[in-house]
Amino acid sequence: MTSTMSEAPARPTLAVWKFASCDGCQLTLLDCEDELLSLADAVDVASFPEASSAVVAGPYDLSLVEGSVSTAEDAERIHQIRAASRRLVTIGACATAGGVQALRNFADVNDFLAAVYATPAYISTLATSTPISAHVRVDFELRGCPIDRGQLLEVISAFLARRRPTISSASVCTECKRRGTVCVMVAHGTPCLGPVTHAGCGALCPAYHRGCYGCFGPMESPNTTSLIRQLRVLRMSDDDVDRVFHTFNAAAPAFRDAGGRS
């Protein structure tokens, strides 16, 4: 089953790039404690500023991009990175959907300006936080806040084997069923975004007796209207529904358009 890279002339080069983010998704790579050293044998880590002072010039065979675009400089930089990358994979909710910082996209700008500050002129930022795919072509998007370690290894392995990653775009519900977790919404009346949320976390929250809060963003074809009807039955207010959809993947279209008044 495993593909051998022994005949390849050189190890593929890997680069890791950071935009507006918490560092957690690139940290996921360093959290592959059991696999990190074998990974470093399989790929040439050419640019990964958080982990290494050595920076090798591009082009890069695979670029992993963490974070969202929220400054004019970053909107420029992502084009340079795309041009230097054979394959570009975005990792995490910031890079695929703008992240929690995309809540600014929906704020009344005047509210922000009215807030207390000393010298706003020192700071430069765009009015929006946008996913990488709003700026350049993306070869694959890996979801999650944060991404799942196993899925990251699958994406890198698939790249090394020159195949598409096997990543389910079904809902968290399928993972609950596989895990054998009793449905928290049906059995306990706990509101849960599992029916509309992209799989990948392994259905963690329900396993901890908590409703899913959607940190992997929308699944492929989510029926948010139907779910919202059920969330109201479970006594969530309009504001509650707005907030639960508008958090870590607020700018993902299916969650952006869902809300208590929709």
Add this chain to the structure above:
Amino acid sequence: MMPPKPPDPPHEPPEQVPAASSPAPPPATRTIAPPPLTRVEGEGRLVIRIRDRRVEQAQLRIFEPPRFFEALLRGRAFTEPADITARICGICPIAYQMSALAAIESICGIEVTDPAADLRRLVYCGEWIESHALHVFLLHMPDFLGVDSALELARAHPRRVERGLALKKAGNEIMRVIGGRSIHPINARVGGWYRAPRRADLTALRPALEQAREIAHDTALFAATFDFPDDHVDAPFVALHQPGIYPIERGRLATTTGLDIPPDEFGDHITEHQVPWSNALHATLTDGHGQHRGTAIDDSDADGAGDGTPPHDSGSYLCGPLARFALNAPWLAPAARETATAIGLRAPERNPFRSILVRCVEMVHSADEALRIIDGYTEPDEPALPAEPRAGTGHGATEAPRGLLYHRYTTDSAGTILDAKIVPPTSQNQRAMEENLRRAVERHLDLSHPDLTALCERTIRNHDPCISCATHFLTLHVTRG
């Protein structure tokens, strides 16, 4: 093709590097402005200007884009800061969750008791191990062994790096078992936890933690053989303080200048300032300094004397492992005290290069403390106390791996957040780091440019700055585009 070059920070003034064809520059004018820092969390760079053998400017420029957490928390429910503020930092999400919960629970008028409180200390021990091991092995150790990364280190010392990764994994495993996952754990809630772990799940962690304690001790012995450049931080130390207990998830706030206050007086003694070269606010200890809230300081010449020197008493202070160790060393676990004794580490330790030793000692302590908590754990009947919204203001302070992390929230009677303030350790340390940088340059002016540049980078890396944490606290200025 050239690798993409990160942009200069917004508003960064053009570098004053004389063109080659211009008349000869003053003989001793130098600018040290290396590319952005590597092996730190987040995006920043150093700019140092030297004229006539005097350091005119020593700046840590933070250009990581701000994410405005304090603004976006307004209007959210009192149940949400633990999940939302975790996203400030993937390396220390537990610290954000615990400071947020402490603040919110004080508004609700509840105090989490054991075993739920013990679980919070336990999961925090996991985060200290994970974060310290990341810094010690992957970020800091390469400096002492003359390599660019731990991956390169692994070629010369494979066993050392493998054991370091095993130590890091032991910390992550505690976070995974209690929190569901190690990055942005999902189990912490106002009042306690969504689900308490089974006793068997925790005891299964014992072998890895016993090994972690041993690896941390061995690493301390190994690190003690490193060549430590001379250095000395003069700034006061600030850490939580709880006589009898090495502080992690609670305590009063103490300083080496004699201050000892509850966390809700944080704002009376510590002031934040905006400086033009950083997207992170600076903090100063205002106790007795007569400084005012909200002052914007325009350059490093903050004493106004016009001579480019830092003010005599700048209000800088340092939090983090050196500060915790200085203020609390007697309350380390016996195993950690033995490690410190074995490597000749005594409190206070004021050489930041030797902070790697303190991190090793704190990892011994964390593993030992985790084992103690696991052995005493009984499963609670209910994982959480009921928590009702209340109007009020609450303060929370805990010891993130990098130092003191303060949160303050104000809520209305429905539990909606009206105001939020978050002061992370790297923000607080910025001024002390810059002063440390200035002194390091002053003392080593005769080094070659590459050697002095490397020394400057090491001087910053010693403090384990987390720039992702530090940056997200400024109000939005909109550039349309």
